[in-house]
C-alpha cells in the first residue's frame with residue numbers, strides 16, 4: 001500500500017505543546033492548505049461547501065501504544081476509542097471551515113494540526129451523509145464538553 005501526499009497544511013502551530021486537540025477548540029485558528037499543482041483540477045466545485053474533511057498524516061511522532069491516556073482523560077483507554085495521534089496508520093481527520101479557494105490554496109479555519117502536516121485527502125462535509133442525531137460517546141460522555149478548553153502536551157511526541 002502506498003500513499004502520496006496531495007498537499008501541505010499550514011497552521012500557526014510549530015510545537016504541539018499548548019495547541020488545540022480538536023477543531024472544536026480551534027475556533028478562529030486560520031491557516032491554508034496548499035494543494036500540489038497536479039491535483040488542482042480536483043478542487044473544482046469545492047468552494048460551494050462551507051466545511052471540508054481533511055485527512056492527513058501525523059508526520060511527527062513515531063510508534064504507538066494500544067492503550068493510551070488521552071488528552072481528555074487521566075485513565076488508559078484503548079487506542080481505537082481515542083483520537084490520539086500515534087497510531088499504527090497515523091491518519092488524522094479534521095472537519096474544518098472552508099473560507100475561500102484561491103487557485104491551489106484553500107483558506108481554512110478551525111485547525112488542530114501542526115504546520116507542515118502532509119495532506120492525504122479532502123472531502124466535502126455533507127450533514128445528510130455524516131451527521132447522526134442519536135449517538136453514544138462512551139468514556140468521553142462527560143469530558144467532551146470541555147474539549148474547547150483542552151490543549152495538547154508532550155504526551156504523544
Ligand SMILES: C[S@@+](CC[C@H](N)C(=O)[O-])C[C@H]1O[C@@H](n2cnc3c(N)ncnc32)[C@H](O)[C@@H]1O
Pocket residue numbers: 016019020021022023057058059060061071083084085091092093094095112113114116117118151152153156
Ligand atoms: C488529538 S489529535 C486530533 C486530530 C484530529 N482532529 C483527529 O481526530 O484525528 C490532535 C493532536 O495531534 C498532535 N498533532 C497534530 N498534528 C500532528 C502531526 N502532524 N504530527 C504529529 N502529531 C500531531 C497534536 O498534539 C494535536 O493537538
